[in-house]
Amino acid sequence: MYNAGKIIIGIIIFVGLVTFPFIFAGGKATAKPDPKIDTPEILKMPENERKCVESKSFMKKEHMQLLNDWRDWVVRDGNTIYTNAEGKTFNMSLQNTCMKCHSNKKKFCDECHNYTAVKPYCWDCHIAPKEKES
Amino acid sequence: MGLIFSFFTVVALGVIVFIGVKAADMRYLFGVIIPYAAFFAFLIGIIYRILQWARVPVPFRIPTTAGQGKSFPWIKQNTIDNPFTSIGVIIRMTLEVLLFRSLFRNTRAELRDGPKLSYGSTKWLWLGGLAFHYAFLIILIRHLRFFLEPVPLPIEIVEALDGFFQVGAPVLYITNLIFLGAVTFLFLRRVVIPQVRYISLAADYFPLFLIGAIGVTGVLMRYFLKTDVVGIKELTMGLITFSPVIPQTIGTIFYIHLFLVSALFAYFPMSKLMHMAGVFLSPTRNLANNNRAVMHVNPWNYPVKAHTYDEYEDEFRNVMKEAGLPVEKE
Numbered sequence: 065m066y067n068a069g070k071i072i073i074g075i076i077i078f079v080g081l082v083t084f085p086f087i088f089a090g091g092k093a094t095a096k097p098d099p100k101i102d103t104p105e106i107l108k109m110p111e112n113e114r115k116c117v118e119s120k121s122f123m124k125k126e127h128m129q130l131l132n133d134w135r136d137w138v139v140r141d142g143n144t145i146y147t148n149a150e151g152k153t154f155n156m157s158l159q160n161t162c163m164k165c166h167s168n169k170k171k172f173c174d175e176c177h178n179y180t181a182v183k184p185y186c187w188d189c190h191i192a193p194k195e196k197e198s
Numbered sequence: 199m200g201l202i203f204s205f206f207t208v209v210a211l212g213v214i215v216f217i218g219v220k221a222a223d224m225r226y227l228f229g230v231i232i233p234y235a236a237f238f239a240f241l242i243g244i245i246y247r248i249l250q251w252a253r254v255p256v257p258f259r260i261p262t263t264a265g266q267g268k269s270f271p272w273i274k275q276n277t278i279d280n281p282f283t284s285i286g287v288i289i290r291m292t293l294e295v296l297l298f299r300s301l302f303r304n305t306r307a308e309l310r311d312g313p314k315l316s317y318g319s320t321k322w323l324w325l326g327g328l329a330f331h332y333a334f335l336i337i338l339i340r341h342l343r344f345f346l347e348p349v350p351l352p353i354e355i356v357e358a359l360d361g362f363f364q365v366g367a368p369v370l371y372i373t374n375l376i377f378l379g380a381v382t383f384l385f386l387r388r389v390v391i392p393q394v395r396y397i398s399l400a401a402d403y404f405p406l407f408l409i410g411a412i413g414v415t416g417v418l419m420r421y422f423l424k425t426d427v428v429g430i431k432e433l434t435m436g437l438i439t440f441s442p443v444i445p446q447t448i449g450t451i452f453y454i455h456l457f458l459v460s461a462l463f464a465y466f467p468m469s470k471l472m473h474m475a476g477v478f479l480s481p482t483r484n485l486a487n488n489n490r491a492v493m494h495v496n497p498w499n500y501p502v503k504a505h506t507y508d509e510y511e512d513e514f515r516n517v518m519k520e521a522g523l524p525v526e527k528e
Binding site for chain 1 (some may be wrong): 240241245248254344358362368415427428431437439440441457475478497
């Protein structure tokens with residue numbers, strides 16, 4: 065092999081970069097997020113009425129799109145009433161509608177957002193609910 | 199021919215996963231076994247190729263001399279484009295790898311009425327190539343959020359900058375637009391310019407289609423079809439920590455994306471994409487132009503039996519004297 069020193073240094077750098085995530089994790093399993101929906105407001109409701117504005121699967125996939133639409137409809141179009149797939153109406157408000165039930169931002173929103181490094185800019189303008197440090 | 203073959207190969211790769219996951223439920227195969235296999239093929243394949251290359255002797259130095267070489271002291275040398283020292287070579291290589299300077303010098307020849315041959319500078323390939331590579335790099339760095347837990351701050355910063363304009367939700371990444379635009383440009387360039395089309399093979403189209411398809415599936419997954427991101431990170435972290443899990447909530451689009459990426463990884467070492475490593479080993483770039491100052495010994499020289507003049511004279515001195523020839527030693 066010619067220029068063995070330089071070639072080997074190059075290969076070591078390459079292997080280091082490519083295997084970095086494996087080394088960083090160190091083979092230790094990481095905790096997966098466990099969002100909680102056990103706020104007092106939700107627990108007060110009867111079991112069969114514990115529903116979000118849309119179905120759970122829709123909310124899981126599309127909540128960011130829905131919130132974005134809500135903002136545009138309220139702030140830009142002045143339309144404040146949302147009618148869901150079942151015909152029920154809601155006041156389009158993050159702080160008054162969403163956070164009324166989901167008052168546990170840390171255990172509900174942040175749990176998954178932190179895990180996947182998503183930084184929504186909701187709280188640049190809105191006031192996050194006060195929570196007791198646990 | 200190469201174009202159609204490559205296109206349908208990539209389509210077939212997507213269809214295989216779609217059927218495999220939808221009909222046969224081979225999630226473990228596509229989510230765990232193939233990614234691991236592709237990763238090791240990538241790692242071992244690249245090291246093997248580099249070692250193969252390193253076995254080839256370094257030739258007599260043939261650096262391109264794109265500037266004034268070292269000469270008399272009153273002639274100003276271009277130390278980067280015609281380096282004489284290792285430091286010059288390092289600067290030249292760094293600029294080459296990071297800014298693609300040799301592509302920047304790209305020229306186009308045109309035959310005009312007259313007939314006259316004219317040359318002009320053309321920077322489009324350089325610009326498209328640079329946009330493509332840097333967008334790809336940022337996308338790669340951004341994807342580390344799925345492979346590191348907790349996610350380090352630099353990755354969050356890259357992601358925040360990439361989504362700087364805060365368009366829509368999930369936030370639109372600027373690199374996604376640049377990436378798809380650049381891939382499209384690099385593809386159209388091959389098809390539209392007749393000379394480039396003439397020299398384009400399946401080996402050129404296939405990586406383009408594959409990388410383009412990876413981009414398209416990624417964009418579909420993020421902005422349109424949407425799937426369980428938390429589940430995806432559970433899967434990737436399972437792979438990283440060697441304790442694979444397959445959350446059932448992940449959509450088929452993810453497996454298509456992952457399989458295409460696996461195909462790219464496995465294909466990498468045996469393709470032209472090896473220029474990633476090869477750029478560091480280009481003899482026209484990584485050698486100093488010091489031919490006249492440094493003795494080059496050809497590596498495959500065998501020992502030559504030499505007979506010097508001194509030895510010759512020692513052998514024939516008497517005969518030479520008799521013949522009246524001048525000798526150096528009496």
